[in-house]
Amino acid sequence: MKLRTFYLALTAVALSLLVSGLGLFVWLWNGSPLRLLNGSRISEPAAAVFVPKQAPLMTSLLVAPQRLQALSQVVTPTRQRSQVDQEWQQLQEALLTGFKVDFANDIAPWLGDEVTFAVTSLDRDRDSSNGRQPGYLVAFSTADGELARQALQRFWQDRAATGTQLVFETYKGVKLIYGDSALVGRRVKPLATAVFGDRFLLAANDPKVLREAINNAQVPDLNLQQSESYQRALQSLQPRRLGLLYADLDNLGDWLNEKGLSRKSEESDRRNQFQGLTLSLALNKAGILADTALIAKEPLPSSTFTKSDRPSAALRYLPADSRFALGSQNLAGVWQELQQRFGDYPAWQELQQQLLATVQQQLGLNLQTEIIDWIDGDYALGQSGDDWIFAVDRRQTAASNGIEQLDAIASDRGYTPTNIDLDGHEITAWTQLRTGSKRRNLQIQATVRGGHGRDGDFEVFATSLDRLATALEGRDSLTTNPDFRQAQRQLPQPNQGVLYLDWQASALPLTQRWPVLQLIALPLQPLLEHVQAIAIASPTPPEDSTDLQRLSIELLLRS
Known part of the structure; x- marks a missing residue:
């Protein structure tokens, strides 16, 4: 797998894990009352402290994947359990491609209630002479910091045994470990890791990304959590949520253009009218509600x-x-x-x-x-x-x-x-x-x-x-x-107003006729297989929010 393809796949899989875990879980419960309908124990990703304000993309799962998997086994009819096992296994294998680790044995024992993935920058070394190379960061919250350290130690011991040259570094009190060929594959794939206190295990595709993440956490003005527009968007969304996505639309557009997943308008040099997009995911008795807020750079005309x-x-x-x-x-x-x-x-x-x-x-x-x-x-x-x-x-x-x-x-x-x-x-x-x-x-x-x-x-x-x-x-x-x-x-x-799609009847003709929808549907495919219908509405924003545009999307899942 090419390096560029690997990181693109990692991005898609991170988003797939976010929505697919939720979708699969609700589908299995088949409309029964759920404790998770009240949302996660946490309402926003704590790992936002590691992410810079200008990050193109951040996506977070705010509930431990193993909680969803364990509950699904309890409520699934016997005849469907093999299918459920297979889907969970596919998700885990996709996320961990190249790492040679087992989720149940190596990650689940210490993993907490948050997994956050971020594209932190479009050029991680800020050196245009070698081309723009995005920075990627994954933050795993730790329920047991000591178990996380032990698992990380075993991981690097295995890499050292296969010939990876390890580098150990202490940066602002945090121990970093990295190696240029840490991931399995035909080409060199660098990986850097660190355990931040007893709260997070961090992994990135370059030690520079980890150093920047540590800087962001220790200097609050630098990180996304302190962004005024991000906080305003969070407050406008439904409070009960199990997942969250944030995008800086200018930088995300540039990143997608570079990857050939989007294109700039040739008729206009204007930058995006909207500064950021924040999307929360919550469970309800029918499926998943995606609540979205767009924050404009300037006040919007009266609606x-x-x-x-x-x-x-x-x-x-x-x-x-x-x-x-x-x-x-x-x-x-x-x-x-x-x-x-x-x-x-x-x-x-x-x-x-x-x-x-x-x-x-x-x-x-x-x-x-x-x-x-x-x-x-x-x-x-x-x-x-x-x-x-x-x-x-x-x-x-x-x-x-x-x-x-x-x-x-x-x-x-x-x-x-x-x-x-x-x-x-x-x-x-x-x-x-x-x-x-x-x-x-x-x-x-x-x-x-x-x-x-x-x-x-x-x-x-x-x-x-x-x-x-x-x-x-x-x-x-x-x-x-x-x-x-x-x-x-x-x-x-x-x-x-409302827009309604019978997804099972519309998916194929829509994606064939409108290629732009393929960009949205591709990373969501594991979830969309379970979607029966999609309903979209634009909630009325608060009267004092002149720069806010809202959109809510209900994904009705098949029973």
Whole structure:
């Protein structure tokens, strides 16, 4: 394994361990009351004292992995225990690749309730002549400092026996041990370790990283724990948590660009509008809630989002088997705000372009000008199979013109808006008449592109008459779907709308069509295998937080 590939894998595995351990545990408990629903005994990573304020990435598991593993064995049915054992073993082997240590015997006896991984810098030696080489740090909290020292001593004895030249150093009262070929593999992979008091065992890919970590801990102004924006983000999140992730978005973007995992916008030289991202993970009876806070560098423009303590009334027109659903208010304002706040981010640009292209390809519509621009009330948009369903409050100011515009677009494309009766509902169907190919027996064939009809205060559109009839009759509504209802109940209230994905039905087409999602899904794959649905909402930030953007993501796990 190449050195660069190894460290990339280590990063992905650290994040995978964070979310996969939680996901597997809830899946095994199958919705039963859990003590861990109240969160960890610790609310934030103490190892943040070792991490510099400008670190690109820090991710922490705030509960000992062996606690999750032991409990899972107790509650797992006999027929599933072999599968559970296999998944835990895969996680452990992935995390410990190259170390030649056994988690149960060498780590679990002394490991405490925190494991933190950080990308501490983009160039650990600050020497541009040899290329930029990131610094990596892992901090294991110790429940027993003496056992941790003994385990570390055995580890280095084994390395010395295989020919690794060890270096012993004392730096500011802390003993460091390191060797240039400490990790197993085809190429030299350096490793440096230290035990910091009786609290932490530290491991890094360079002794320089450890020295910097010790400096950070002894000079508080240097470390992330003392960052004002980081602390403000923590306070805004749900207090009950079992995992945490922090990213400095400027530095993380640079790191991802270097690794070929992202790309900078070629059209803008502006830096990120947001300074940092903090994400907490908590368990609930349905699955995992990821609560996110973005801290902006400057006060944000006043939000145009509409606060609501109820889901959009238009959601009742979407089918129960919708694999994608979006319901909120003021779509024009939401879109404009997203453009203002994220328009310079390549990930948003790519996602937006793919979305516009998808709607153009499947519906023949310009989503921006022909749909979004005139919606300032309740709306819902969903996809079921190959059909799209769209419902909008027709009482809003521009609704009548918007509906007429869609009829005009259908006419321009050869479809005739025709008023017909559909199961007792008067609708407008978009039809196209053609003559058959038989000369002696002339036949007229009608192709229906879709249509729309009125139900109370709402106008409902669908790309097939069957879906339109179902929506207007109120049968098999998404709001009766148990997964949707369960996921929605876990999201914070009030919020500014909900996005729902049936992950099992959507995962493959989404990641194939939108490559940017592969970047997110790849390190989370061990967890996503257990995810049934995903629901996303934007909670309303406190009125005095002018630089805070919130987002909550519920991962509904399969039972």
